Amino acid sequence: MVEASKPAREEILGRVRRALAGVEPGYAVPPSPRIAPVSDVVAHFAERVADYRAVVERCSAADLAAGVAAALPAGARVVVPAGLTVPVPGADEDAGFTAAELDGYDAVVTEARVGIAETGTIVLDHGPGQGRRAISLVPDRHVCIVRADQVVPDVPDALPLLDPRRPHTWISGPSATSDIELDRVEGVHGPRTLHVLLVD
Amino acid sequence: MSATFVGMPAFPAAAHAALGNAQLRHNLAHATGTIRAKRQRLVDELDASCSWEELRLAGAGVKESALVDLGTHLERLEETLTANGATVHWARDAAEANAVVAAIVKAHGVDEVVKVKSMVTQEIGLNEALAAEGIAAWETDLAELIVQLGDDLPSHILVPAIHRNRAEIREIFLERMAAAGRPAPADLTDEPAALAAAAREHLREKFLRAKVGISGANFAVAETGTLVVVESEGNGRMCLTLPEVLVSVVGIEKVVPTFHDLDSLLRLLPRSSTGERMNPYTSTWSGVTPGDGPQEVHVVLLDNGRTNALADEVGRQALRCIRCSACLNVCPVYERTGGHAYGSVYPGPIGAILNPLLKGVGHDDQVDSLPYASSLCGACFEACPVRIDIPSVLVDQRAKVVDAHRGGRPKVEALAFKGAAVALSDSRRLGLGERFTGLGLRIGRRFGASKWTSARDLPPAPRESFRAWWRRTEGGGHGG
Ligand code: SF4
Numbered sequence: 285m286v287e288a289s290k291p292a293r294e295e296i297l298g299r300v301r302r303a304l305a306g307v308e309p310g311y312a313v314p315p316s317p318r319i320a321p322v323s324d325v326v327a328h329f330a331e332r333v334a335d336y337r338a339v340v341e342r343c344s345a346a347d348l349a350a351g352v353a354a355a356l357p358a359g360a361r362v363v364v365p366a367g368l369t370v371p372v373p374g375a376d377e378d379a380g381f382t383a384a385e386l387d388g389y390d391a392v393v394t395e396a397r398v399g400i401a402e403t404g405t406i407v408l409d410h411g412p413g414q415g416r417r418a419i420s421l422v423p424d425r426h427v428c429i430v431r432a433d434q435v436v437p438d439v440p441d442a443l444p445l446l447d448p449r450r451p452h453t454w455i456s457g458p459s460a461t462s463d464i465e466l467d468r469v470e471g472v473h474g475p476r477t478l479h480v481l482l483v484d
Numbered sequence: 485m486s487a488t489f490v491g492m493p494a495f496p497a498a499a500h501a502a503l504g505n506a507q508l509r510h511n512l513a514h515a516t517g518t519i520r521a522k523r524q525r526l527v528d529e530l531d532a533s534c535s536w537e538e539l540r541l542a543g544a545g546v547k548e549s550a551l552v553d554l555g556t557h558l559e560r561l562e563e564t565l566t567a568n569g570a571t572v573h574w575a576r577d578a579a580e581a582n583a584v585v586a587a588i589v590k591a592h593g594v595d596e597v598v599k600v601k602s603m604v605t606q607e608i609g610l611n612e613a614l615a616a617e618g619i620a621a622w623e624t625d626l627a628e629l630i631v632q633l634g635d636d637l638p639s640h641i642l643v644p645a646i647h648r649n650r651a652e653i654r655e656i657f658l659e660r661m662a663a664a665g666r667p668a669p670a671d672l673t674d675e676p677a678a679l680a681a682a683a684r685e686h687l688r689e690k691f692l693r694a695k696v697g698i699s700g701a702n703f704a705v706a707e708t709g710t711l712v713v714v715e716s717e718g719n720g721r722m723c724l725t726l727p728e729v730l731v732s733v734v735g736i737e738k739v740v741p742t743f744h745d746l747d748s749l750l751r752l753l754p755r756s757s758t759g760e761r762m763n764p765y766t767s768t769w770s771g772v773t774p775g776d777g778p779q780e781v782h783v784v785l786l787d788n789g790r791t792n793a794l795a796d797e798v799g800r801q802a803l804r805c806i807r808c809s810a811c812l813n814v815c816p817v818y819e820r821t822g823g824h825a826y827g828s829v830y831p832g833p834i835g836a837i838l839n840p841l842l843k844g845v846g847h848d849d850q851v852d853s854l855p856y857a858s859s860l861c862g863a864c865f866e867a868c869p870v871r872i873d874i875p876s877v878l879v880d881q882r883a884k885v886v887d888a889h890r891g892g893r894p895k896v897e898a899l900a901f902k903g904a905a906v907a908l909s910d911s912r913r914l915g916l917g918e919r920f921t922g923l924g925l926r927i928g929r930r931f932g933a934s935k936w937t938s939a940r941d942l943p944p945a946p947r948e949s950f951r952a953w954w955r956r957t958e959g960g961g962h963g964g
Contacts (some may be wrong), residue, residue: 293574296736296787297868300555309553313585315544316748317534331594380775382810382816383692403751403762416776417767420719441749448708448743449568451773454766455847459718463627463643464650464757465511465801466518468835472626474718474765 312442313405325401329481330437331362332404336457337470338478346479348429348483352393356428358424360390363423365415368393370429378419386422392475393427394420398442399435399482404457406430406480407442409450417451427477485574494853495825508639508822515646516813520932522759522865530755542748544871547804547889550740554794555737557706559784564709566769570781575733581786582613585698585731589619589781592729594695598687601625601718602700603807604786606638606829610698621698622664622690624719627681633660639823639831641959642757642809647822650674660756661686687719697727697778701734702806703749707742710770711783714763724767730778735786735925737794739802749806752869758810789842798880799841804870805834811864811874812834817857827853833864837877844887846882855881 294326298386318363322328334340335388343351349370356362363386394463396406397415408414432461459474470476527536550557561570565793575581589597595762597614599605599621611621611632623632627645631638634656638644640903645653657668659678666689668682699720703712711732713720740746754763772781793799812818812832823831827850830838856880864874 291577292580295575295576296785296791297555297558299787300558300736300794303791304552307552309556310669311544311545311549311552312539313549313745316539316751319533320729335761336764341717341737342952357955362501378621389689400762402682405762410585410776417721418777419645421721421725439751440744446743448705448710448768449770449775451770452766452768453721454768456760456762456764458764459716460764461626461680461717463625463630465655466515466643466646467676468669469680472717472719473624473691473722474683 288436296377298465299458301403310410314450316440318440319402321414322401322437325427325437326435326482326484329399329404330448331432332401333406333457333480335404336460336478338404338457338480340480340482342482342484345483347425348481351481352429356393356425356479360425361388362391363389363419364391364393365413365419367412368395378415380416381419383418384421386418391427392420392423392427394432395429395431396434400437401409401435401441401462402438404440405426405442407446408453408455409446411450417453420453421474424475425473425477425479425483427479429481429483435482494850495827495857497837505822508651509820510654511646511649511824512640512819513740517792519642519759519809519813523756525719526755526759526761530751539748539752540869540871542772543752543869544804544897546740546748547806548801549736549872550745551800551803553796554736554739557741558736558917560706560737561704561709562785565771565783565960566709568709570783571710571828572772573782573784575784575786577788578613580606581608581733581784581788582610583842584734584782584784585610586614586617586619588729588731589614589696590617590861592695594618594619596622596690596694596885597696598624598690598694598727599628599700600697600699600715600723601644602627602698602733603829604678604700604735605698608733608786608788610733622687623689624687624723625715626717626719627664627679628719629683629687630656633657633664638829640809640812644823647824650676650679653679657682657686665689683823686720687748691722691726693718693763693862694723694727696729696731697723699732701705701732701738702753703740704734705741705746706739706771707745710743710768711744711769715766716758719763720888721765721767724769725777727778729780729782730785731782733784735788736790738803753806753808756806756810756867756869763811776824789844792839792844793841796880799837799877801872802837802874802877804840804872805838806868806870807834810867810869811872814863814867815858816863817859819858826857828854833874835880837874837881840881840884841877844938845885852888852926855879855885 304445313368330340364372364375365378399410458470459472460470461472462468530536565572573584579700623629630645630653639647651674654674666686696845701711702714754760811834814832818832826835828835828839836857839854840851845852859879860875862875
């Protein structure tokens with residue numbers, strides 16, 4: 285089937301070239317505008333994340349372990365990625381669980397790569413402390429740790445910090461749908477609860 | 485399996501039928517009004533802090549820069565995807581793309597796949613093609629699930645089941661879910677939260693066992709071989725992450741040159757589409773990541789008429805479209821007829837130009853009627869985040885329809901008369917119909933005879949502007 289696509293490739297590229305005959309290939313893209321600076325980017329981030337009906341709590345590094353424990357319901361089965369810097373007593377470290385095995389967990393605790401204040405977005409690049417994409421997807425509760433120094437003002441500040449070779453998951457609030465009469469319902473397939481711990 | 489649009493009547497007849505459906509018109513007016521208000525609030529918010537217009541210019545510029553050098557960027561994309569461990573396929577048309585996907589699925593010996601909502605796989609009729617090969621393609625977006633279980637057609641790009649109300653959705657779930665897998669609970673209510681929970685349970689068993697996932701892509705970055713999918717529910721993450729094999733069908737116009745080019749587009753799309761600062765989930769992946777997600781990744785690059793559109797000097801800009809649906813939500817014709825009347829997966833103002841551009845005019849009355857499904861009021865251009873001048877393309881397409889019929893069947897007057905006139909008034913209002921006929925013919929004469937050369941020129945204004953007419957007649961004034 286790969287062989288069969290060879291003539292298709294040549295034909296499509298040929299048609300593209302013919303379609304653009306005489307068109308100047310260079311095009312100066314105008315720079316995208318930057319938003320006006322906000323005085324407290326971290327507070328702005330907290331507000332914007334909470335706007336999506338996510339739970340946002342600020343805490344000190346010393347209180348983080350207690351904050352994580354408090355964000356997990358009593359008796360919850362918890363999965364954590366390798367490299368998580370906060371101890372989560374009783375949690376299982378991801379050992380390459382299958383999707384069905386992950387479905388047996390109630391919650392996941394991860395760190396993040398970047399927080400984007402203007403849009404209230406958390407970006408995971410699935411490195412150490414964040415884990416494979418599946419572990420922060422299948423369990424119903426995602427406790428996500430974001431450090432204040434990871435928060436940037438807007439999307440154009442976040443992109444240069446991200447390595448495009450890695451997979452990314454941009455998370456802006458819990459899973460949601462408005463497909464039924466445009467009534468917003470939180471939680472369809474992704475975690476229905478997003479609990480963000482913002483560490484000062 | 486969902487129904488298809490094949491054999492739809494031309495826009496005027498279909499619009500006339502749709503106008504009689506009170507439920508549809510009520511749902512559409514509510515939906516488009518709600519999304520319009522949300523979008524406007526966020527556009528104003530952004531405008532207060534920087535400039536929406538500059539952001540639009542940047543977004544349009546990114547897409548334009550990709551299109552004017554499309555061959556180079558496509559070759560680069562193939563190179564980077566391949567270097568990242570993905571397999572790249574090329575497909576000239578729907579049949580080729582469907583055959584590639586079916587062959588991959590069969591090679592893994594499975595008879596079902598899970599799908600992320602994707603316009604392009606609807607465009608090529610992938611579900612039907614897979615069904616013919618004995619492969620079930622499960623739609624996993626809530627609205628698409630409603631459409632699929634109801635053996636129905638999508639009616640809006642963003643909210644495809646907007647023509648259904650909660651009571652109808654409950655009925656569909658109770659009657660149809662069992663045949664497709666896990667049944668809906670017998671005590672299912674019509675609360676949206678309960679309906680969403682039923683969909684969650686129904687689909688979860690499919691996600692957990694799926695071997696092959698199928699997606700489209702919102703953007704494909706040439707420089708880095710990165711695909712991007714923007715979504716809300718998490719069904720996209722499920723399909724992109726859990727299966728062992730991932731096949732993404734990507735129109736060749738989805739390419740953007742650099743990773744940084746995503747900046748303006750990711751800021752424009754959710755605000756224009758759902759009226760959110762950012763959609764709940766955006767996934768990016770660059771081929772295969774060892775130990776994380778699908779370990780076999782395919783990308784099918786699809787033409788299917790896009791090079792026709794690219795060759796059209798005026799129409800080329802339609803390939804900038806990022807499928808946000810803002811133009812649908814501001815369109816007075818769409819609001820009154822709904823998506824089905826356009827007879828295509830691409831409805832509304834963008835559909836009225838994209839379908840004739842992809843398929844060519846002069847072969848099919850249904851396609852030829854679409855450029856007339858507009859009053860040229862210009863609201864779509866104002867709303868479009870990538871500044872597609874839809875009214876100018878409509879006028880140019882009308883001229884091409886006229887040219888195609890020259891010396892042949894004298895159909896153009898009929899099309900011009902019936903297009904927007906049916907949708908906006910009622911064919912019984914002959915006085916108004918005549919006004920539209922006159923306008924259509926003036927445009928046809930002017931542009932059919934001379935070559936339309938500049939994309940920047942605006943179409944000639946009708947004697948009475950659409951907005952003025954709308955106000956004077958209270959929007960056509962008919963209940964339905
Ligand atoms: S034409 Fe513009 S407004 Fe319409 S869907 Fe495409 S990008 Fe959105």
